[in-house]
Amino acid sequence: MRNLIDILDLTCEELDELIALAEDIIKDPKKYAHAADGKILSALFFEPSTRTRLSFESAMHSLGGNVLSVTGAGSSSTAKGESIADTAKTVSLYSDIIAMRHPLEGSAFVAGNNATVPVINAGDGGHCHPTQTLADLLTISREKGRFDNLTVGFCGDLKYGRTVHSLISALSRYSGVKFVLISPAELAIPKYVRYEILEKSSASFFETTSLEEVIPTLDVLYMTRIQRERFFDEAEYERLKDSYVLTVEKLENAKKDLSILHPLPRVNEISVKIDSDPRACYFKQVENGKYMRMALILKLLQDAENDKTKKDEFAGKKLVVNKFRCDNPRCISSTEQELEHVFKPVDEEKQIYRCFYCEAKAKNN
Numbered sequence: 001m002r003n004l005i006d007i008l009d010l011t012c013e014e015l016d017e018l019i020a021l022a023e024d025i026i027k028d029p030k031k032y033a034h035a036a037d038g039k040i041l042s043a044l045f046f047e048p049s050t051r052t053r054l055s056f057e058s059a060m061h062s063l064g065g066n067v068l069s070v071t072g073a074g075s076s077s078t079a080k081g082e083s084i085a086d087t088a089k090t091v092s093l094y095s096d097i098i099a100m101r102h103p104l105e106g107s108a109f110v111a112g113n114n115a116t117v118p119v120i121n122a123g124d125g126g127h128c129h130p131t132q133t134l135a136d137l138l139t140i141s142r143e144k145g146r147f148d149n150l151t152v153g154f155c156g157d158l159k160y161g162r163t164v165h166s167l168i169s170a171l172s173r174y175s176g177v178k179f180v181l182i183s184p185a186e187l188a189i190p191k192y193v194r195y196e197i198l199e200k201s202s203a204s205f206f207e208t209t210s211l212e213e214v215i216p217t218l219d220v221l222y223m224t225r226i227q228r229e230r231f232f233d234e235a236e237y238e239r240l241k242d243s244y245v246l247t248v249e250k251l252e253n254a255k256k257d258l259s260i261l262h263p264l265p266r267v268n269e270i271s272v273k274i275d276s277d278p279r280a281c282y283f284k285q286v287e288n289g290k291y292m293r294m295a296l297i298l299k300l301l302q303d304a305e306n307d308k309t310k311k312d313e314f315a316g317k318k319l320v321v322n323k324f325r326c327d328n329p330r331c332i333s334s335t336e337q338e339l340e341h342v343f344k345p346v347d348e349e350k351q352i353y354r355c356f357y358c359e360a361k362a363k364n365n
């Protein structure tokens with residue numbers, strides 16, 4: 001039985017299989033109308049969502065399955081202090097598969113390691129959002145026909161934008177990809193993405209603050225919202241919130257076959273005048289997200305049928321337990337009862353360890 005916590009849990013071959021399955025669902029949805037008859041998806045959303053929650057629900061209904069939903073942090077016993085581990089164990093008794101969104105980084109991993117059914121990470125704080133990446137990949141596949149040799153610009157909040165982290169992870173495995181990272185210095189890509197993903201891949205990357213300078217070079221432009229809910233300082237958000245607004249004028253110098261993506265929701269970072277431009281793909285992404293989630297649900301339910309044993313995600317990994325403490329206040333280890341502080345070595349020579357849940361670097365090592 002498998003979870004999807006990080007997009008790297010899926011091989012490139014498995015991504016190809018999911019895309020092929022989603023394409024077949026698009027072609028012949030009736031063929032899949034009873035594929036999950038009698039199965040129950042629990043959608044646990046402890047943070048706001050429109051697309052991810054409703055597309056999971058719509059996906060499960062379109063497969064003939066049923067849905068149980070928790071919406072909002074106040075509507076379940078987590079509001080009384082119940083741990084994610086206990087919640088996952090409990091919800092496993094009512095459902096065949098769980099999709100969970102939670103504000104703390106690493107929360108989906110903890111849910112997955114305690115549930116007895118497959119768990120899908122529907123967004124864990126500012127960390128990862130692998131099912132948005134599935135939607136993004138199907139969109140890029142349909143628009144460009146390939147993932148390699150693309151120049152992909154990411155613009156906006158690259159620090160807290162979990163969809164950015166997951167899509168960079170996914171694309172970094174393809175050859176000839178060039179990443180152009182466009183953000184204010186305060187919202188630059190997190191260090192773990194830079195050092196553990198970009199620098200360890202064959203991809204090239206370039207950082208800039210100017211969208212105008214680089215827009216002519218891009219094949220894909222991935223715009224993002226400044227993530228107000230992740231800021232500790234409202235004044236800092238106000239200062240940065242209008243850093244980038246894509247307008248019709250700015251697009252004049254872009255390639256004619258540019259694909260403009262955005263995970264949505266949009267605030268003001270793409271002018272609505274661009275929505276009618278054939279290069280705008282963000283509402284296609286929304287639709288593609290449903291089909292990829294249908295494909296993913298089918299894959300994980302099938303894997304669970306074939307192998308009912310739950311993998312211990314720590315097993316066989318070189319880990320350091322309780323030697324350091326994670327000082328990221330957004331990490332699940334800051335709140336979860338009796339959760340061990342687990343770190344993984346990422347550079348043994350330099351003695352660099354990162355938190356297993358949130359990727360924060362261990363201090364004092």
Ligand code: CP
Pocket residue numbers: 048049050051052053123132263264265
């Ligand atoms: N892209 C995305 O995650 O949207 P929602 O927050 O509406 O689910």
